[in-house]
Amino acid sequence: MLLAAGCAGVGGSPPAAAPQAAETGTRAPSASPAPGGRSHHAEPKRKPARRKKALPKFSAAVSGPLNRRDLPYSWHPGCPVGPGELRAIHLSYVGFDGEAHAGELVVNARVVRQVIKVFAILYRARFPIRRMEPVDVFHGSDPRSMAADNTSGFNCRRAVAPGPPVWSMHAYGLAIDVNTVQNPYVEAGAAVQPRAGAAYVRRTDIRPGMAYPGGVLVSAFSSVGWGWGGRWAGSPDYQHFSVNGR
Numbered sequence: 001m002l003l004a005a006g007c008a009g010v011g012g013s014p015p016a017a018a019p020q021a022a023e024t025g026t027r028a029p030s031a032s033p034a035p036g037g038r039s040h041h042a043e044p045k046r047k048p049a050r051r052k053k054a055l056p057k058f059s060a061a062v063s064g065p066l067n068r069r070d071l072p073y074s075w076h077p078g079c080p081v082g083p084g085e086l087r088a089i090h091l092s093y094v095g096f097d098g099e100a101h102a103g104e105l106v107v108n109a110r111v112v113r114q115v116i117k118v119f120a121i122l123y124r125a126r127f128p129i130r131r132m133e134p135v136d137v138f139h140g141s142d143p144r145s146m147a148a149d150n151t152s153g154f155n156c157r158r159a160v161a162p163g164p165p166v167w168s169m170h171a172y173g174l175a176i177d178v179n180t181v182q183n184p185y186v187e188a189g190a191a192v193q194p195r196a197g198a199a200y201v202r203r204t205d206i207r208p209g210m211a212y213p214g215g216v217l218v219s220a221f222s223s224v225g226w227g228w229g230g231r232w233a234g235s236p237d238y239q240h241f242s243v244n245g246r
Contacts, residue, residue, distance in 0.1 A: 055100050058123045060091040060116045064109065071106070071154075073140030079156035079171060086154055086173050087112050091119050093129040093151075096208065103132025106154040108173030111243060114224040115153075115176070121220040128209050130179055146180040146194040146239075153177075160185065160193070161235070175242035178217060182209035183230070183238035203230075203238070211238050 064087035068075065071083055089105045089112060100123075107115050122129070130149040138144040142160070145152055154173040158165045169175035177183075184197025192198045203212060211217045211230055218228050227245020229237030 052126070053098070055094065055123070055126070056092070058092045058120050060089055060119070062112055063088045063090070066106070070136075071134075072136055073138075074106070074135045074155045076156060080167050081108065081172050085109055088134070089115060091116065091132075092123050093119060093132055094123060094126045096128040096130060098126070098128075101129075101132075103129070103151070104134055105132060105152065105176065106134050106173065107176070108154070111174060114226070117224055118220045118226075121223065122216065125216045125220075127216050127220075128179075130181070130209065143194065146177070146185075147196065149179060149181040149194075149196075151176070151178045151180075160187070169242040169244065169246055174244075175240060177239040178211065178241065179209040180239045182207065183211045185229075185235070185237040185239065187235045200238075 065084040066086045066088060067083050070088070071086070075083055075086075085108060086106055087109045089107065091103060091105065093101055093103050095101045105115060105119075129151050132151045135142065135145050135150075135152050135155040138148065138150070140155060140157075142155060142157055145155075153170065153176045155168070155170045157168055157171060159168040170177075180194055181196045182200050184200055185193045186197075186201060187193065192201060200207070200210065203210070206212055206215070211228065213230075218230070221228060221241045226241050226243055229240030229242070229245075231245075
């Protein structure tokens, strides 16, 4: 039997018997708290933190040189690089469902190692990517690719910018757009591209898949020397990463 705090010592009156439960079924009073206010009753057990499901090992396989048949819509005569200068990288990425997926990026042969390093970093960090397919899946349409929240590389097209027409860095296979909805192009005086990206214009509200200074996406590309369009003054392109920042 536990003695109540402050009971008599040797030679004192014996402690009173603990009250018995009444015949009506009511319970006896619970034991008094121990010194310091802690109860002798066991504390409720906390549920262990849920462990994330293990991912398969990151993989990347390179195919090429490519040819015109591999790029039926994204390449045409007059482009600043030929198909033979391009490579297709088949690599792992983590989707918004937290599962591993296989995607494909078409890039210049010069930057294959850099691109693999970047996406290996993103995979280990479980950075979510919505979709990763060549622009040819969208018949070379950049607006359609962006609307699908697609991550892509090569596309022989002009830059989406005011002023005289110039080749985009995508036309050289030296740029990649990542999560185009979560990271829209905000052209001054024009509509946000893609349209669904309007929900992500307020960049202080950081959500999964977004690019922001100090975040894993921007840091991964910075680690290989690539620049980020999110730093462009006036018309930030949050999805855009390239070898020279343009």
